[in-house]
Amino acid sequence: MSTVGRPDSRRRAWSASLATALIAIVSIGAAFACGDGNFLGWRYVVEKPAPPTDRPLVKPRRGYIGSDECRSCHASNYESWSSSFHRTMTRTISPANMDADFDVKGIEFYGHRFEFERRGDTYWVEMDDPDWNGQGERERVWKEIVLSTGSHNFQAFWYASGEQRRIDFVPICWRIDEARWMPVHASFLIPPDSDLPMRGRWNSGCHSCHSVAGEPRLKHGDADTIVAELGIGCEACHGPGRAHVLANRDPVRRYQQHASEEGDDTIVNPTDLVGHLSSQVCGQCHALTDLKSDQQIAKWRRTGYTYKPGDDLTETRAFLFEGDSYYWPDGMVRLAGREFSALLRTPCFLEATPETAMSCFSCHRMHQAEDDPRSVEEWRDDQLKVGMRGNTACVQCHTEYASADALTAHTHHPVGPEGASDGGDSGSRCYDCHMPHTSWSLLGSIRSHEVSSPTVAESVRVGRPNACNLCHLDKTLAWSGRWLKEWWGVGRPELSEDERLVAASVLWALSGDAAQRAISAWHMGWAPAQAASGTDWMVPYLARLLDDPYEAVRFTAVRSLRKNPSATGPDGTPFDFDFMASEAERDDADRGLVERWSRGSRAELGPVLLGPGGALRNDVFERLFRNRDETPVMLSE
Amino acid sequence: MNSLDATPTYVRRHLRWGWWLLLVYLALGIALEVMHGFKVGYYLSVANETRRLMWRLAHTHGTLFGLLHIAFAVTLKLAPSDGDPAWRRWASKLLTAGALLLPLGFVLGGVIVYESDPWIGVLLVPVGALLLLVAVGLVALNATRT
Numbered sequence: 061m062s063t064v065g066r067p068d069s070r071r072r073a074w075s076a077s078l079a080t081a082l083i084a085i086v087s088i089g090a091a092f093a094c095g096d097g098n099f100l101g102w103r104y105v106v107e108k109p110a111p112p113t114d115r116p117l118v119k120p121r122r123g124y125i126g127s128d129e130c131r132s133c134h135a136s137n138y139e140s141w142s143s144s145f146h147r148t149m150t151r152t153i154s155p156a157n158m159d160a161d162f163d164v165k166g167i168e169f170y171g172h173r174f175e176f177e178r179r180g181d182t183y184w185v186e187m188d189d190p191d192w193n194g195q196g197e198r199e200r201v202w203k204e205i206v207l208s209t210g211s212h213n214f215q216a217f218w219y220a221s222g223e224q225r226r227i228d229f230v231p232i233c234w235r236i237d238e239a240r241w242m243p244v245h246a247s248f249l250i251p252p253d254s255d256l257p258m259r260g261r262w263n264s265g266c267h268s269c270h271s272v273a274g275e276p277r278l279k280h281g282d283a284d285t286i287v288a289e290l291g292i293g294c295e296a297c298h299g300p301g302r303a304h305v306l307a308n309r310d311p312v313r314r315y316q317q318h319a320s321e322e323g324d325d326t327i328v329n330p331t332d333l334v335g336h337l338s339s340q341v342c343g344q345c346h347a348l349t350d351l352k353s354d355q356q357i358a359k360w361r362r363t364g365y366t367y368k369p370g371d372d373l374t375e376t377r378a379f380l381f382e383g384d385s386y387y388w389p390d391g392m393v394r395l396a397g398r399e400f401s402a403l404l405r406t407p408c409f410l411e412a413t414p415e416t417a418m419s420c421f422s423c424h425r426m427h428q429a430e431d432d433p434r435s436v437e438e439w440r441d442d443q444l445k446v447g448m449r450g451n452t453a454c455v456q457c458h459t460e461y462a463s464a465d466a467l468t469a470h471t472h473h474p475v476g477p478e479g480a481s482d483g484g485d486s487g488s489r490c491y492d493c494h495m496p497h498t499s500w501s502l503l504g505s506i507r508s509h510e511v512s513s514p515t516v517a518e519s520v521r522v523g524r525p526n527a528c529n530l531c532h533l534d535k536t537l538a539w540s541g542r543w544l545k546e547w548w549g550v551g552r553p554e555l556s557e558d559e560r561l562v563a564a565s566v567l568w569a570l571s572g573d574a575a576q577r578a579i580s581a582w583h584m585g586w587a588p589a590q591a592a593s594g595t596d597w598m599v600p601y602l603a604r605l606l607d608d609p610y611e612a613v614r615f616t617a618v619r620s621l622r623k624n625p626s627a628t629g630p631d632g633t634p635f636d637f638d639f640m641a642s643e644a645e646r647d648d649a650d651r652g653l654v655e656r657w658s659r660g661s662r663a664e665l666g667p668v669l670l671g672p673g674g675a676l677r678n679d680v681f682e683r684l685f686r687n688r689d690e691t692p693v694m695l696s697e
Numbered sequence: 698m699n700s701l702d703a704t705p706t707y708v709r710r711h712l713r714w715g716w717w718l719l720l721v722y723l724a725l726g727i728a729l730e731v732m733h734g735f736k737v738g739y740y741l742s743v744a745n746e747t748r749r750l751m752w753r754l755a756h757t758h759g760t761l762f763g764l765l766h767i768a769f770a771v772t773l774k775l776a777p778s779d780g781d782p783a784w785r786r787w788a789s790k791l792l793t794a795g796a797l798l799l800p801l802g803f804v805l806g807g808v809i810v811y812e813s814d815p816w817i818g819v820l821l822v823p824v825g826a827l828l829l830l831v832a833v834g835l836v837a838l839n840a841t842r843t
Contacts, residue, residue: 136744
């Protein structure tokens with residue numbers, strides 16, 4: 061063999077090897093990038109363990125893909141959504157997702173004891189057997205918590221029932237700002253003797269709005285529930301994302317989209333939807349609705365709601381404005397979380413064209429803006445746009461009130477130091493008169509989202525506390541009626557003697573139904589009302605509400621008393637009391653507090669029943685209390 | 698060494714390119730560090746993740762290509778060629794163009810970002826990458842030959 065040709069053949073061999081290696085590297089890279097976790101039969105993605113079979117199955121399907129798929133392209137929106145309470149509405153249980161104190165050594169409510177235990181990364185509760193059939197001795201059982209609901213006010217818990225994928229409510233929950241356990245029953249404004257359904261509640265109701273694309277799959281009391289994602293994920297508002305993801309793998313399409321003014325037709329952006337369709341995206345959950353036919357209900361039991369963002373919600377659902385105690389008698393919704401029901405009755409929504417109508421997005425923003433100077437915590441509380449806590453929210457359309465002079469002329473109250481956009485502590489703040497706190501949320505009043513104008517008639521005929529008397533707690537309905545007539549020409553209804561002589565808040569606190577009592581108690585702790593009305597006189601009313609049959613009213617009374625300087629203890633410590641204390645303890649607390657308060661000196665103030673020398677007019681007080689409206693009220697979100 | 702040998706010219710040229718690229722892209726690295734230090738949202742916020750990625754890539758690639766120029770100069774010095782062979786002319790031009798375009802593409806790509814997509818200037822990156830690949834291929838083949 062000649063040696064002359066050897067270097068050439070070696071070079072060719074080298075070149076061929078190099079080219080082969082390059083082609084192999086590029087091929088393998090492409091296969092990994094585009095592959096499904098399988099390359100030439102070799103699986104390079106580790107198999108996940110099979111999901112548990114005793115709880116709702118999380119499985120993206122029907123075009124849904126889950127929020128994590130959105131992250132790589134929409135990092136900023138993903139981040140703000142991650143910070144929101146929407147994401148954490150439903151969570152699997154892990155140390156990172158557990159807000160409640162499991163180190164507590166047992167707790168007892170109404171004779172039912174609960175013990176807590178953490179086992180590794182799992183959390184367990186021991187309680188009376190929820191499946192006890194009433195025969196023999198009731199056993200104690202340990203239940204593993206598998207899911208939780210909420211992260212804003214409460215964290216409530218669910219355990220696997222052991223029957224298919226049905227999960228049941230743990231009867232106690234964790235109140236986050238109070239850092240305490242309490243019965244789930246106490247977190248709602250519901251009658252003391254009412255039963256709150258605990259079995260399968262998530263599968264048959266909650267999951268519809270607390271997860272994405274839920275299918276209840278209910279059959280004979282069992283549930284084989286499947287959801288695309290736990291919590292209120294991106295696709296709850298933007299619709300199924302699979303087609304969008306697939307289409308936008310094409311970089312040419314993406315850059316065409318970037319250069320175009322048109323929206324991407326593979327995904328829904330609620331703020332781009334026309335008119336009412338836009339707010340209906342929120343309304344799918346934030347409204348009281350019913351399916352329109354038995355056929356639809358039967359279908360819902362199997363495969364859930366058919367509505368997707370961008371659809372016309374009215375095609376499949378009827379909006380409700382009466383029934384239960386979720387509404388004031390005139391149809392205004394008073395249950396929080398149902399703000400779209402209120403918006404539907406608002407003139408700013410009803411009387412405008414679809415293009416100009418007020419929508420949820422007039423004031424709210426689901427993703428915090430890049431230039432938003434507020435902290436994430438501040439934004440996520442109500443997910444309001446910047447400036448929308450003040451008058452800017454209304455003045456953006458009602459420009460006639462943009463100047464301080466015009467606003468003052470309208471409100472007859474001073475504006476704050478920042479002018480018309482400020483509104484001051486109250487009085488000149490549009491919200492306080494036109495969106496007062498007459499809805500009830502989880503242990504607190506929230507603003508009604510039905511924009512209306514205050515009247516005394518609404519209080520007399522419907523029983524709804526009017527905005528004037530929710531700030532001027534020490535004034536009568538007659539007083540409000542006089543100013544409403546003089547300033548705005550609002551008609552005055554016929555008033556009873558008590559309505560003419562006794563402060564409206566006192567009537568609601570002593571003689572009102574549970575909703576009126578709760579709202580009155582809440583406003584006695586509301587800073588603008590305290591500033592306008594004083595606080596000292598409130599003590600005996602809040603003290604009496606400490607002994608209210610409704611836990612929610614007692615809880616609210618305690619919170620307002622904590623903010624009342626006249627309720628501080630003898631050593632100057634702020635008032636505190638366990639609203640879940642026994643009836644006897646509550647009675648003692650009421651008496652003790654009033655006795656201590658009575659020792660103080662105060663001036664006569666007729667409307668709040670302070671007679672000569674500032675003494676409480678017990679005869680009227682007790683008469684009004686005996687007339688308490690015992691109509692059951694049920695406000696459970 | 699042949700009197701017509703252009704090697705010293707190439708060596709000087711690529712040393713010059715290498716050190717200037719190092720200066721520019723190390724300076725960019727320092728600028729990025731400063732933006733980290735002062736937590737500049739334009740660079741660090743989640744919405745600007747793509748900008749951050751682009752400029753980090755510009756910094757690393759620009760610096761690396763500066764070193765590549767120096768390595769090329771050293772290679773020419775250690776293995777000089779007679780005359781001015783075509784492969785060297787082409788390798789020099791392509792290396793220079795590629796090392797300029799690729800990191801510049803990353804810089805421009807980060808100036809404007811559309812959520813996860815960089816500005817269209819990022820198209821310089823694949824062009825530069827291709828030129829560099831050919832340049833490195835030419836050098837590799839000739840290093841094998843000699």
